[in-house]
Amino acid sequence: MAESTRLEEKDFKPSLKKSFGRSLARYLSGRCNECGKERFLSAIDYYSSKKTDCIHCQVTSYLTWPIIHIFFKRLLISKETTKQILDDQLLRGTMMNLIKGIAYFGVKIPQPTRVPVVIVWNITNRCNLNCLHCHQSSTRSPSERELTTNEAFKIVDKLSNAGLSILTFSGGEPLVRNDIFDVIKRATDNGIYCTVASNGILMKPKIVEKLCNVGVHRVEIGLDGANAETHDFLRNKRGSFKATVKGIQNCVKYGNFEEIAITSTLYKSNVKEIPKIIDVAESLGATRFYLNRLIPAGRGIDITHLDVSHKEKRTILNYLYNRFHASVVNGDGIQCYARGMTYLARVGYEQSHGQIFHVSEAFSGYDTMFKKKFGGELSKFVRRFAKGFSGCSAGLTYCGLTAQGDLIPCVPSPMKLGNLLEEKLVDIWANNETLNNMRDRKNLKGSCGKCDYNGLCGGCRYTAHFMTDDWLGPDLSCPFGAK
Numbered sequence: 001m002a003e004s005t006r007l008e009e010k011d012f013k014p015s016l017k018k019s020f021g022r023s024l025a026r027y028l029s030g031r032c033n034e035c036g037k038e039r040f041l042s043a044i045d046y047y048s049s050k051k052t053d054c055i056h057c058q059v060t061s062y063l064t065w066p067i068i069h070i071f072f073k074r075l076l077i078s079k080e081t082t083k084q085i086l087d088d089q090l091l092r093g094t095m096m097n098l099i100k101g102i103a104y105f106g107v108k109i110p111q112p113t114r115v116p117v118v119i120v121w122n123i124t125n126r127c128n129l130n131c132l133h134c135h136q137s138s139t140r141s142p143s144e145r146e147l148t149t150n151e152a153f154k155i156v157d158k159l160s161n162a163g164l165s166i167l168t169f170s171g172g173e174p175l176v177r178n179d180i181f182d183v184i185k186r187a188t189d190n191g192i193y194c195t196v197a198s199n200g201i202l203m204k205p206k207i208v209e210k211l212c213n214v215g216v217h218r219v220e221i222g223l224d225g226a227n228a229e230t231h232d233f234l235r236n237k238r239g240s241f242k243a244t245v246k247g248i249q250n251c252v253k254y255g256n257f258e259e260i261a262i263t264s265t266l267y268k269s270n271v272k273e274i275p276k277i278i279d280v281a282e283s284l285g286a287t288r289f290y291l292n293r294l295i296p297a298g299r300g301i302d303i304t305h306l307d308v309s310h311k312e313k314r315t316i317l318n319y320l321y322n323r324f325h326a327s328v329v330n331g332d333g334i335q336c337y338a339r340g341m342t343y344l345a346r347v348g349y350e351q352s353h354g355q356i357f358h359v360s361e362a363f364s365g366y367d368t369m370f371k372k373k374f375g376g377e378l379s380k381f382v383r384r385f386a387k388g389f390s391g392c393s394a395g396l397t398y399c400g401l402t403a404q405g406d407l408i409p410c411v412p413s414p415m416k417l418g419n420l421l422e423e424k425l426v427d428i429w430a431n432n433e434t435l436n437n438m439r440d441r442k443n444l445k446g447s448c449g450k451c452d453y454n455g456l457c458g459g460c461r462y463t464a465h466f467m468t469d470d471w472l473g474p475d476l477s478c479p480f481g482a483k
């Protein structure tokens with residue numbers, strides 16, 4: 001191996017470098033005693049404008065600026081791009097969240113942030129479809145009371161005040177909520193980067209335009225086959241393939257999204273078709289492809305017999321990695337990633353001799369945005385730090401949110417961590433014992449605990465919980481086993 005991927009005991013002993021990192025993060029995330037501004041933000045503002053009314057902030061900026069400057073220089077990021085990055089509201093907020101995470105949790109691999117960077121919000125459990133694999137068991141009418149518009153607004157305001165960067169509206173089918181545009185607008189007005197996950201059927205030209213008008217940057221649409229037979233079977237409705245393809249075409253034609261992602265759920269009948277589905281996605285104008293594992297949650301539990309074998313999974317992951325490498329590294333074709341199969345990072349690590357592997361699920365989706373804004377320099381940065389954010393993101397940089405406002409470790413999980421109408425995001429995130437245990441991969445058990453790749457991969461924590469009744473247990477869906 002080019003570099004160890006295992007979290008060694010020494011990684012957990014306080015070293016001088018780590019203590020310095022944490023002390024610096026504590027200082028930068030603290031507020032100026034004079035004007036009350038967060039020191040990191042005042043340092044980067046001073047770098048941009050060279051102006052401040054506060055003498056304390058001026059001194060802080062002089063002291064901290066060389067460290068920030070060296071940091072970016074060592075990453076080979078030019079002065080001009082550094083300035084652009086530091087001026088970007090979304091990245092400023094994310095960096096502040098990361099610094100606060102280091103201050104609170106210490107320097108870790110992987111590194112938890114102070115609050116999630118990404119939340120996927122199943123804003124409704126209602127759906128116009130009744131898919132066989134739905135992990136929410138969604139139907140046309142909700143089984144529980146869902147948040148009112150005002151309650152949803154309240155939650156959006158809380159998320160933005162807490163420093164959340166990215167919010168994905170999912171479901172059920174988020175477009176069946178009449179107030180979805182108002183809720184998204186509230187979030188984008190608050191500076192949150194919004195994306196929508198949909199089955200595509202309701203993506204009519206007017207809806208696409210409305211989504212763009214309220215500031216949606218990215219849509220992702222489920223397409224489970226390269227033809228009607230394989231897609232319609234899993235979607236449990238004849239004609240859904242045609243309607244979804246039309247929805248994707250509408251997004252391409254009538255929208256100006258930064259990204260159109262296609263997601264496919266892997267199962268026995270489409271495993272041989274995946275290369276073709278990726279080609280279809282590309283020919284339709286999508287810019288990204290996610291291969292999802294058949295997650296054993298909701299109605300998905302009833303069809304686990306449709307899951308692929310370990311051998312089939314290994315073959316398709318090797319193929320996916322080659323497409324990932326061609327697209328993300330060589331810029332050739334649609335970008336390919338996996339979800340719920342953290343061991344794709346292991347495949348990448350082995351095939352590239354330790355050079356390239358994919359980042360965490362939460363962070364993998366923004367390469368196009370980075371390239372558009374920063375011409376590829378930030379992608380280098382993300383890749384350089386991939387090891388610190390790789391594998392399962394649940395409890396580290398990501399969590400889920402339900403239609404009732406309950407925070408959950410990941411969208412398929414029924415485990416409620418706390419309700420956002422009643423509690424603060426920062427408190428639920430920091431105080432939950434399960435999340436805290438998951439944050440240290442040295443706590444993992446069984447094959448994932450023994451595996452050399454637990455630093456890069458760590459297994460799908462939800463699957464481990466489902467199969468072993470232990471959030472720290474082995475991910476038995478792994479087709480490789482411990483190395």
Ligand code: SF4
Binds near residue numbers: 452459
């Ligand atoms: S055993 Fe666990 S940590 Fe190792 S590759 Fe498989 S899922 Fe990942």
Ligand code: SF4
Binds near residue numbers: 341342394409463
């Ligand atoms: S638990 Fe982790 S790996 Fe599994 S689906 Fe959630 S984020 Fe992905």
Ligand SMILES: [Zn+2]
Binds near residue numbers: 033035037042054058
């Ligand atoms: Zn000040």
